[in-house]
Amino acid sequence: MAIQDIFAAVLDFEEDKIADMVQAEIDGGSDLEEVLNNGLIAAMDEVGAKFSAGELFVPEMLMAAQTMKAGLDVLKPMLAEGTSESRGTIIIGTVKGDLHDIGKNLVAMMLEGAGFDVIDLGVDVDTDAFLAAAEKHDADAICMSALLTTTMPAMESTVKAIVEKGLPYKAMVGGAPVTDAFAKKIGANYSEDAPSAVELARRLIAA
Ligand code: B12
Structure with missing residues (x-):
């Protein structure tokens, strides 16, 4: 067994076998991040490429x-293992109109593992819901995920509302189509993956 087999299992939709394969790989001493990045995440990138090329479709x-x-469920307890002292409260969700949640879930898991209290609002979250949750939980930051170019503007609406209402929340944005330039343009903070989201949250919330 190798990480390549995990990559292949995602592409072959081996939902029943993947948990055992991931567990075996970790038990065999493979690095958690390698299994995640070179196995599971790399496979989703390949799926995206095949979708773009018209080689597979939405059901696949x-x-x-x-x-x-x-596969990610097996890694979750390991990713969320961490300090018990809270470093701050973060509201996270996928923006309005967008149903992609794998990357958002990964970011949430790693933030939790790093000691943040994470309130996950799920998918298709609008500005009002982000702001209501942030107020209710006295949050430090709002993290927004978007995987569609058509839903990225929803991030801007939430950032605008934060600024216009003079609210104290830091805004973090991410997701495959989101860039640092876009984040800067809308007045938010960007990081490209889950580990760097943790670093960013630490920086912003300590500031
Ligand atoms: C799986 C998938 C789906 C699944 C989603 C299932 C789920 N529960 O999430 C389903 C089948 C439902 C789906 C539907 C659609 N999808 Co889709 N999907 C994908 C796919 C293949 C993988 C996404 C993924 O999970 N990646 C793995 C995760 C781990 O990566 P990630 O999300 O990028 O997250 C990482 C970083 O971006 C970052 N991050 C993520 N969020 C955040 C947030 C913050 C704050 C920070 C700091 C960081 C951060 O950290 C994460 C971990 O490192 C992508 C292709 C791709 N390569 O992105 C297409 C893709 C996103 N989908 C696409 C499309 C077109 C669609 C549909 C419109 C298809 C259709 N015709 O119906 C619908 C839209 C539905 C909707 N309204 O949302 C296009 C988008 C094109 C575009 N430019 O907008 C893509 C790029 C495929 C393609 N190549 O064309 N999709």
Whole structure:
């Protein structure tokens, strides 16, 4: 067994087998981040490329996502293992109109593992829901995820509302189509993956 087999299992939609494969790989001494990045995440990138090329379609993309999630469930306790002292409270969600949640879930898990209290609002979250949750939980930051170019403007609406209302929340944005330049343009903070989201949150919340 190798990480390559995990990559292949996602592409073959082996939802029933993937958990055992990931567990075996970790038990065999493989590095957690390697299994995650070179196995599960790399496979989703390949799925995206095949979708773009018209080689597979939405149902297959969904089956691959379910397989990836089953693998991610095995890693979740390891990713969330960390300090028990709270470093701050973070509201996270996928923006309005967008149903992609794998990357958002990964970011949430790693933030939790790093000691933040994370309130996950799920997918299709609008500005009002982000702001209401932030107020209710006295949050330090709002993290927004978008995987569609068409839903990225929803991030800007939330950032605008934060600024216009003079609210104290830091805004973090991410997701495959989001860039640092876009984040700067809308007045938010960007990082490209889950580990760097943790670093960013630490910096912003300590500041
Ligand atoms: C799986 C998938 C789906 C699944 C989602 C299942 C689920 N529960 O999430 C399903 C089948 C439902 C789906 C549906 C659609 N999808 Co889709 N999908 C994907 C796919 C293949 C993988 C996404 C993924 O999970 N990646 C793995 C995770 C780990 O990566 P990630 O999300 O990027 O997250 C990482 C970073 O971005 C970052 N991050 C993420 N969020 C945040 C937040 C913050 C604050 C920070 C700091 C960091 C951060 O950290 C994460 C971990 O490192 C992508 C292709 C791709 N390569 O992105 C297409 C893709 C995103 N989908 C696409 C499309 C077009 C669609 C549909 C419109 C298809 C259709 N015709 O119906 C629908 C839209 C539904 C909707 N309204 O949302 C396009 C988007 C094109 C575009 N430019 O907008 C893509 C790029 C495929 C393609 N190549 O064309 N999809």
